[in-house]
Amino acid sequence: MPTSSRLRAAALTATALLLSSLVAGCGDDPGDDEDLTAQKLDWKDCPAPSASEGDGSAPSPLPDGDPWQCATLKAPLDWDDPKGDTIGIALIRAEASGDPSRRIGSLIFNFGGPGGSGVSSLPAFGQDYAALRTRYDLVSFDPRGVGRSAGVKCENDQQLDAYFQQDTTPDDDAERTALLDNTRDFNAACEKNSKRILPQVRTTDAARDMDLMRQVLGDTELHYFGISYGTELGGVYAHLFPKKVGRVVFDAVVDPTQNPEQGALGQARGFQLALDNYAEDCTSKAEDCPVGDTAQDVKDRIARLLKDLDTRPIPGVFPRSLTQSAATNGIAQALYSKDFWEYLTEGLAEAYDGDGRILMLLSDSLNGRSANGEYSNIAAANTAVNCSDDKPRYSVGHVEDRLPEFRAASPLFGNWLAWSLVGCTDWAVPGAADHPDVSAAGAAPVLVVGNTGDPATPYEGARRMVDALGKGVGVELTYKGQGHGAYGSRNKCVRTAVNGYLLNGAVPAAGTVCS
Numbered sequence: 001m002p003t004s005s006r007l008r009a010a011a012l013t014a015t016a017l018l019l020s021s022l023v024a025g026c027g028d029d030p031g032d033d034e035d036l037t038a039q040k041l042d043w044k045d046c047p048a049p050s051a052s053e054g055d056g057s058a059p060s061p062l063p064d065g066d067p068w069q070c071a072t073l074k075a076p077l078d079w080d081d082p083k084g085d086t087i088g089i090a091l092i093r094a095e096a097s098g099d100p101s102r103r104i105g106s107l108i109f110n111f112g113g114p115g116g117s118g119v120s121s122l123p124a125f126g127q128d129y130a131a132l133r134t135r136y137d138l139v140s141f142d143p144r145g146v147g148r149s150a151g152v153k154c155e156n157d158q159q160l161d162a163y164f165q166q167d168t169t170p171d172d173d174a175e176r177t178a179l180l181d182n183t184r185d186f187n188a189a190c191e192k193n194s195k196r197i198l199p200q201v202r203t204t205d206a207a208r209d210m211d212l213m214r215q216v217l218g219d220t221e222l223h224y225f226g227i228s229y230g231t232e233l234g235g236v237y238a239h240l241f242p243k244k245v246g247r248v249v250f251d252a253v254v255d256p257t258q259n260p261e262q263g264a265l266g267q268a269r270g271f272q273l274a275l276d277n278y279a280e281d282c283t284s285k286a287e288d289c290p291v292g293d294t295a296q297d298v299k300d301r302i303a304r305l306l307k308d309l310d311t312r313p314i315p316g317v318f319p320r321s322l323t324q325s326a327a328t329n330g331i332a333q334a335l336y337s338k339d340f341w342e343y344l345t346e347g348l349a350e351a352y353d354g355d356g357r358i359l360m361l362l363s364d365s366l367n368g369r370s371a372n373g374e375y376s377n378i379a380a381a382n383t384a385v386n387c388s389d390d391k392p393r394y395s396v397g398h399v400e401d402r403l404p405e406f407r408a409a410s411p412l413f414g415n416w417l418a419w420s421l422v423g424c425t426d427w428a429v430p431g432a433a434d435h436p437d438v439s440a441a442g443a444a445p446v447l448v449v450g451n452t453g454d455p456a457t458p459y460e461g462a463r464r465m466v467d468a469l470g471k472g473v474g475v476e477l478t479y480k481g482q483g484h485g486a487y488g489s490r491n492k493c494v495r496t497a498v499n500g501y502l503l504n505g506a507v508p509a510a511g512t513v514c515s
Contacts, residue, residue: 036086037215039074046070046092049120053147054368054376059123062094063130068123069093073216075144078200079208087150087197089209090142092119094126098134105219105246107136107502108210110143112228112252114203115381117147128488129225131499136223143233144209145201146381152197154190154380157373161320164367167310168325169415176396179419184426187387190380191428199429201381202388203436207237211244221246221444223502227485228252228457234446235438235465238473242443247502251449252485255461256438256468260390260424261402264417265409266458271417272410274335274455275299277482281338282345291348302331303412305351314356317364322356328416330362335455337483387424391431394421441470445507447498448474451489453482475507480515 046068048058059068073089076082096103109129111121118140129138142149155163163186170176191198210233214222223246226234231250238245258266279298282289292298309324316322322330334344340362347358368376399418406414424431440446446469450462459478466474479486479494486494493514500506 034083036074036076036082036212039216041071041073041091041216043069043071043093046119046123049117050148051370051374052151052153052377053117053120053142055370055372055374056120059092062097062126064097066095066097068126069095070119073141073209073213075209075212077150077197079205087144087200088148089144089213090119090148091213092122092140094122094133094138096133096135096137097130102135103137104135104503105137105221105223106139106214106217107132107223107225108213109138109140109225110227110230110233111140112230113146113378113382114143114229114233114385115146115378116229117142117376117378119147125488128490131495132225132502135503137217139213139217141209141213143201143206143381143385145197145384147377150197151377152190152201152380152384153193153377154186154383157375159189160367160369160375160379161373164326164329164363164369165320165323166325167323168328168419169310170419171310180396180422180425183422187383187426187428190384194380194384195428198384198388201384202432203233203236203385204240204432206233206385207240210237211241214244219246220244222248224248225502226250227487229254231448231457231465232256232436232438235440235469236436238440238443238446238469239437242440245440245443245446247444247505248446249449249487249498249502250446250462250465251487251498252454252457253448253450253462253465254457255464256436257464258461259392259434260386261392261394261421264421265406266460267456268406268410268414268417270455270458271332271335271413273458274453274482275302275331275410275412277453278335278341278344281341289345291345291352299412301352302348305348306412314351314354316356316360320360322351322360322363325416326363327351327356327359328413329366330359332413332455333362333366335483337488338481339483383423383427384429387427387431388429389432389436390424391433393425393427393431395425396422438465438468439470440473443469443473445475445501446473447477447501447508449477449479449486449494449498451479451481451483451486453480454484456484475510476512477508478511478513480513486514 071091074086075089077085077087119142122140145152166182170179232254279295313321313323334340368378406418450459452459466476497508
């Protein structure tokens with residue numbers, strides 16, 4: 001099921017330094033006199049990833065032959081006790097490729113989630129940022145609680161298979177009881193297996209880790225590229241350290257003014273808009289759309305499929321069946337990028353013929369399941385961070401009262417996102433606030449890029465982030481496109497504006513529109 005009000009973003013997972021994290025991740029006593037800002041990072045070639053980062057192969061060398069390098073940053077377990085025990089924060093970098101005399105510093109990336117592994121995502125997307133590498137070391141990390149940075153552990157792979165097969169849109173008392181019982185079991189497993197790290201994974205903790213990272217990397221300011229949840233993390237950093245903000249870009253912007261319920265409702269509208277756009281695109285092409293004759297027909301057939309799957313699942317990825325929840329997950333995953341729309345069409349066409357494999361694979365991608373049946377810890381970390389950040393806790397009665405509004409926002413996704421609100425109800429750690437504080441008076445300009453067709457972080461959030469950052473800080477750029485985020489679309493206008501700011505300090509005019 002989607003966790004809290006922010007749907008998990010699918011994360012490509014890769015490289016790990018498992019053995020070193022077994023030492024640093026378990027916690028060391030740094031001693032009263034150790035200055036963590038003076039530590040030296042031991043950069044080495046990155047080996048293959050751990051299961052918590054999604055398995056796979058070690059990252060291939062960069063096109064110029066340079067290797068990806070990994071290291072572990074020592075950070076306080078508890079930032080309220082900075083001289084106490086430590087954890088390891090897994091880092092990855094590609095050193096700058098250009099003239100050393102023109103090197104600006106390190107550009108730190110967070111690709112979203114929360115719960116996504118930056119150590120695996122940066123190599124996967126690295127070529128998209130080749131121009132930025134001419135003047136920066138490209139750096140990313142597994143935030144605390146993620147991957148090999150003291151990763152949160154909850155249920156095992158077999159339990160997670162069952163957890164993601166459950167009915168997440170209950171229709172009667174028995175289904176509601178089962179959903180709540182499964183949620184309690186998952187949350188209890190998190191507390192049992194990760195009790196030590198659970199109170200220490202708030203976004204404010206990760207922001208303090210980034211400032212330590214900045215200092216250890218040798219930069220006087222933080223240069224940063226945040227995507228999706230990474231925009232929230234960047235906003236919290238700017239609030240805590242406004243005078244340390246360097247050149248910063250937010251893409252696929254989280255609305256910092258919303259509580260979890262408001263965020264989930266906004267996502268319902270966003271995914272419905274993306275579905276509407278997909279249906280219009282499919283039926284407007286010269287060739288026949290194989291999943292509907294009109295846009296409304298496309299959506300009606302999807303609704304009928306999901307209704308049928310509620311009681312009659314079809315074969316998915318053996319031995320698992322494609323349930324209503326898994327199909328909804330898979331459809332949502334495909335709406336994250338226009339590049340995935342062809343897979344959605346193929347998956348729907350096959351599902352109508354009784355084959356749920358493609359939709360199941362899309363659902364697995366969203367949930368962090370590898371082909372070998374192992375899960376990354378994205379679900380565990382996503383829940384831990386969201387439930388630690390978000391103060392509100394929602395009852396079944398509250399959700400039921402709100403269902404009509406969610407259904408009006410999205411006939412397809414409304415129920416699914418409304419019921420996600422119970423995910424934190426029995427969480428062991430109290431939530432911190434209704435919404436993050438990102439006010440950053442006196443900070444350098446932050447370029448805030450909103451996409452009008454973004455399903456997961458609706459466009460309106462970009463303007464609200466600009467306003468919340470404060471006068472003279474946020475600079476809004478609009479991309480009239482589809483999918484989650486803008487820079488990854490390879491739109492020339494967006495890339496010119498973003499690269500111009502990060503590489504040359506040229507702030508685009510506020511209100512710039514790219515299409």
